[in-house]
Amino acid sequence: MKPVTLITGASSGIGAELARAFAAHGHELVLVARRADRLNALADDIAKAGHPRPQVLASDLEQRDAVAKIAAQLQLLELEPNFVVNNAGFGLMGDAATLDRDEQLGMIDLNVRALTELSLTFVDSLSRHRGGLLNVASIAAFLPGPGMAVYYATKAYVLSFTEALHQEWAGRGIKVSALCPGPVPTEFQARASMELPGAAKMIELPPDRVAQIGYDGLMRGQRVVVAGLGNKIAASFMRFAPHALLLRAVDQRTGAGKDR
Ligand SMILES: NC(=O)c1ccc[n+]([C@@H]2O[C@H](COP(=O)([O-])OP(=O)(O)OC[C@H]3O[C@@H](n4cnc5c(N)ncnc54)[C@H](OP(=O)(O)O)[C@@H]3O)[C@@H](O)[C@H]2O)c1
Numbered sequence: 001m002k003p004v005t006l007i008t009g010a011s012s013g014i015g016a017e018l019a020r021a022f023a024a025h026g027h028e029l030v031l032v033a034r035r036a037d038r039l040n041a042l043a044d045d046i047a048k049a050g051h052p053r054p055q056v057l058a059s060d061l062e063q064r065d066a067v068a069k070i071a072a073q074l075q076l077l078e079l080e081p082n083f084v085v086n087n088a089g090f091g092l093m094g095d096a097a098t099l100d101r102d103e104q105l106g107m108i109d110l111n112v113r114a115l116t117e118l119s120l121t122f123v124d125s126l127s128r129h130r131g132g133l134l135n136v137a138s139i140a141a142f143l144p145g146p147g148m149a150v151y152y153a154t155k156a157y158v159l160s161f162t163e164a165l166h167q168e169w170a171g172r173g174i175k176v177s178a179l180c181p182g183p184v185p186t187e188f189q190a191r192a193s194m195e196l197p198g199a200a201k202m203i204e205l206p207p208d209r210v211a212q213i214g215y216d217g218l219m220r221g222q223r224v225v226v227a228g229l230g231n232k233i234a235a236s237f238m239r240f241a242p243h244a245l246l247l248r249a250v251d252q253r254t255g256a257g258k259d260r
Pocket residue numbers: 008009010011012013014015032033034035036038059060061062087088089090091110136137138139180181182183184185186187188189191
């Protein structure tokens with residue numbers, strides 16, 4: 001079985017840049033997302049840059065059987081992951097009570113369930129190759145997020161789960177890191193029906209920079225990788241400031257629904 005780096009959410013934003021970063025460091029890739037056309041365009045680009053062309057697996061990770069199908073396809077291709085990068089994810093802005101409930105549950109299926117299943121499914125091959133697991137959380141993981149309640153909660157899960165695996169898997173020779181980006185201009189904002197607030201510009205980083213920071217942090221064996229100095233300061237503040245104060249400041253809802 002040939003070792004490959006499996007990257008989810010590679011059809012845009014941070015995931016596409018993570019694919020370029022891993023390819024540039026000599027990793028052979030399997031790219032996963034729903035939009036096969038985007039994945040194939042990225043695979044062509046990576047091949048044009050002189051790297052092996054990545055395999056493309058179109059998959060909707062909100063589906064219960066998605067990870068089992070990916071595992072079966074890899075087996076058929078005689079590939080096994082030495083690195084897994086769980087990057088696919090989305091958020092939704094608004095009152096949790098009025099946002100579409102199925103969409104919010106779908107967010108949990110993607111951001112939490114699929115990430116957990118992909119993390120655990122390949123543990124033996126990650127260990128055999130002394131590889132790694134990079135899970136993309138967010139600085140949203142460090143506090144509750146009124147206005148994006150389910151999203152922030154999913155990222156708190158990703159951070160907690162990943163830090164625990166970092167400890168559990170140290171003895172298996174697997175590097176495990178949680179990447180916590182702050183604001184990054186990608187398709188994320190349109191999908192979440194939000195705009196980056198003006199203040200976010202001060203700590204915003206481009207997706208390629210975030211990807212490189214994530215790659216380097218994983219390879220160094222860093223447990224939690226907060227991308228950028230501004231976000232490190234923000235994350236420390238979020239960790240230690242009283243939630244009672246922060247919850248009002250963080251509330252991203254606008255208009256009549258905002259409960260102040
Ligand atoms: N942008 C930010 O400000 C920011 C900050 C902190 C953390 N993050 C995290 O970074 C990660 C990447 O986000 P991004 O900013 O790069 O956003 P993005 O440009 O919207 O990319 C999201 C990726 O997830 C994939 N995806 C969405 N739903 C999927 C599904 N059901 N099945 C499979 N793949 C799916 C998308 O591909 P398809 O649509 O083709 O399926 C896309 O490739 C997310 O986990 C996000 O929470 C982002």
